[in-house]
Amino acid sequence: MTLSHDRYRLFSRRAFLLGGVQAGSFLVLASRLTQIQLLDAETYGVKAEQNRVSERLLPPIRGRLLDRNGRPMASNEDSYQVVLIPEMADDPEAVLAFLEKTLNIPNGTMSSVRRKLMTQSGFLPLVVRDNLNWTELALLEMHATNISGVQVDKVRTRSYPYGASAAHVTGYVGAISEKDIAKDKTGDPVLRIPEARIGKAGLERSHEDTLRGRPGLRKLEVDAHGRVLRTLYENDGQFGEDFESSIDSELQAFAFRRLGEESGSVVVMNCMTGELLALTTAPCYDPAAFYFGMPPALWRELNGNPKAPLLNKPIAGQYAPGSTFKMITALAALRSGINPQMTVHCSGAYPLGSHVFHCWKKEGHGTMNLHSGLAHSCDVYFYDIARRVGIDAIAEAAFILGLGQKTGIEIEGEKSGLIPTERWKRRRHRAGWTTGESLNAGIGQGYILTTPLQLAVMAARLASGTSVMPRLSRVSEKNPAGSVAPLPIDPQHLSLIRSAMYTVVNSAGGTAYGARLKEGSFSMAGKTGTAQVRRITMEERSGGVRKNEELPWHLRDHALFVAYAPAEAPKYAISVIVEHGGSGSKVAAPIARDVLGYLYENQNV
Numbered sequence: 001m002t003l004s005h006d007r008y009r010l011f012s013r014r015a016f017l018l019g020g021v022q023a024g025s026f027l028v029l030a031s032r033l034t035q036i037q038l039l040d041a042e043t044y045g046v047k048a049e050q051n052r053v054s055e056r057l058l059p060p061i062r063g064r065l066l067d068r069n070g071r072p073m074a075s076n077e078d079s080y081q082v083v084l085i086p087e088m089a090d091d092p093e094a095v096l097a098f099l100e101k102t103l104n105i106p107n108g109t110m111s112s113v114r115r116k117l118m119t120q121s122g123f124l125p126l127v128v129r130d131n132l133n134w135t136e137l138a139l140l141e142m143h144a145t146n147i148s149g150v151q152v153d154k155v156r157t158r159s160y161p162y163g164a165s166a167a168h169v170t171g172y173v174g175a176i177s178e179k180d181i182a183k184d185k186t187g188d189p190v191l192r193i194p195e196a197r198i199g200k201a202g203l204e205r206s207h208e209d210t211l212r213g214r215p216g217l218r219k220l221e222v223d224a225h226g227r228v229l230r231t232l233y234e235n236d237g238q239f240g241e242d243f244e245s246s247i248d249s250e251l252q253a254f255a256f257r258r259l260g261e262e263s264g265s266v267v268v269m270n271c272m273t274g275e276l277l278a279l280t281t282a283p284c285y286d287p288a289a290f291y292f293g294m295p296p297a298l299w300r301e302l303n304g305n306p307k308a309p310l311l312n313k314p315i316a317g318q319y320a321p322g323s324t325f326k327m328i329t330a331l332a333a334l335r336s337g338i339n340p341q342m343t344v345h346c347s348g349a350y351p352l353g354s355h356v357f358h359c360w361k362k363e364g365h366g367t368m369n370l371h372s373g374l375a376h377s378c379d380v381y382f383y384d385i386a387r388r389v390g391i392d393a394i395a396e397a398a399f400i401l402g403l404g405q406k407t408g409i410e411i412e413g414e415k416s417g418l419i420p421t422e423r424w425k426r427r428r429h430r431a432g433w434t435t436g437e438s439l440n441a442g443i444g445q446g447y448i449l450t451t452p453l454q455l456a457v458m459a460a461r462l463a464s465g466t467s468v469m470p471r472l473s474r475v476s477e478k479n480p481a482g483s484v485a486p487l488p489i490d491p492q493h494l495s496l497i498r499s500a501m502y503t504v505v506n507s508a509g510g511t512a513y514g515a516r517l518k519e520g521s522f523s524m525a526g527k528t529g530t531a532q533v534r535r536i537t538m539e540e541r542s543g544g545v546r547k548n549e550e551l552p553w554h555l556r557d558h559a560l561f562v563a564y565a566p567a568e569a570p571k572y573a574i575s576v577i578v579e580h581g582g583s584g585s586k587v588a589a590p591i592a593r594d595v596l597g598y599l600y601e602n603q604n605v
Contacts, residue, residue, distance in 0.1 A: 058193070060238065073160065084149055158288065165257075168411075217233070254598045265577050283307050314451065324560050328398045329386055342370075348363050361376075369381075391433055402454055410472045456573050463570035530582070559577070
């Protein structure tokens with residue numbers, strides 16, 4: 001009896017303990033269920049929703065780049081790409097082989113596509129080819145039943161209606177790089193969108209904040225593996241703002257065509273407001289080629305071209321200005337008190353010690369003063385003037401007219417050129433300045449370097465008498481030109497320079513008389529220039545200097561011309577440089593005449 005009672009007590013204790021454990025477990029489970037269902041319901045609901053709904057940012061739609069007349073220079077358009085979804089294809093490799101042959105896809109591109117095929121999930125779309133043309137679309141449609149897993153998607157891309165003629169102005173957009181992300185300090189979400197494009201050069205880059213806009217949002221229903229089942233919601237975000245440039249795209253395109261096969265630049269600038277109507281480089285490239293990634297073969301071709309299509313020549317090309325610089329030397333003479341009627345006799349040579357400096361006219365010009373020296377571009381006259389005033393006086397006049405310094409144009413890559421001084425020579429070369437170097441500088445040779453944009457600014461300042469600066473944004477009520485300070489130059493001195501520039505073009509014997517405007521409605525005033533790129537030896541001079549036509553292209557002289565028009569009431573300034581073009585009067589001046597003539601016909605100057 002006692003044994004049975006002890007066993008009963010032991011059983012009851014065990015049952016109690018077991019029941020307590022069960023009750024405790026139930027309480028823990030109930031507590032956890034309560035927490036999940038009541039307290040953490042919202043958190044787990046969000047996580048469950050995320051398993052079902054995927055949110056993806058969409059690239060923002062960029063604003064347009066417009067010319068001064070509202071014509072799009074960069075805009076957005078629909079494009080088509082062929083996409084392969086591997087898990088939906090019967091034989092993905094066979095499909096790729098078919099697309100490679102049908103669409104003429106380069107081997108390099110296909111190698112990249114095949115690498116992605118091996119590494120990414122089979123349900124993810126694989127872009128095989130971008131920017132399909134209508135013929136390619138028709139071929140795919142014709143074979144649609146024979147190529148499983150292939151679809152054609154419509155995407156929005158950047159287009160440049162004026163193509164190469166405005167490429168260095170518009171610039172281009174390109175894919176986001178690791179470097180772009182590393183430089184970002186704001187956590188910009190756009191830089192985390194693989195398909196997004198951002199400005200890489202030109203106005204596309206400098207006005208990125210205006211043009212970019214804000215990203216859109218797409219909500220997709222997906223399964224546990226990430227497969228897209230359907231689109232639940234989509235918006236395009238906030239469009240970027242349009243940017244109104246000062247460029248006249250039709251004038252820009254005409255200048256580009258007028259340069260033809262030459263390598264060079266044309267800059268047209270409003271003398272009063274500083275607005276740039278043309279900033280032309282030739283040859284150039286198609287900015288749309290950068291959108292999907294420049295093909296390596298094309299990149300090598302552009303890089304290897306001796307005419308440097310990737311160089312923005314108006315702002316980054318640096319050239320000896322040649323005789324277009326003689327207005328600077330003349331101005332330095334006037335500011336130094338030299339009488340403009342003082343004469344210098346040109347026999348064709350100017351001796352200095354044991355060296356002889358030659359005039360471009362071998363037999364000489366005879367007796368020259370400031371006016372005739374400019375009109376006939378007499379080197380000997382300006383050798384003498386430069387010797388009298390010295391390099392620092394010449395440099396001071398050059399700086400006043402905008403040379404030797406960046407203009408602050410709104411696109412990257414501008415070079416400052418070079419206007420030497422005695423101090424610069426001592427600092428740079430640890431040597432003193434020589435008189436012979438002054439003579440070379442007086443005719444725009446030697447150390448002196450200028451950009452085509454600086455030469456246009458020089459012409460605009462001579463024409464207007466103001467310190468006008470160039471700009472690529474159109475003047476409007478919201479974006480006024482602002483006041484411009486007068487130049488610290490005696491107006492009579494400017495009048496003397498302008499008179500000589502008028503004679504250069506409009507009087508028989510002037511170096512640009514053959515390129516004068518003949519319409520009769522308005523005239524231009526200008527100055528020709530021919531800049532040597534090689535040294536002519538005494539041996540060659542004695543035997544006869546070879547003509548440009550007899551030399552290899554890269555050894556020929558640069559041809560230059562600067563001008564403003566109308567001469568009586570200046571409104572536009574122009575600079576033209578043709579690399580290795582030979583004579584400024586025969587090559588560069590006619591281009592300026594035709595560009596200004598086109599401007600007159602279409603804008604009623």
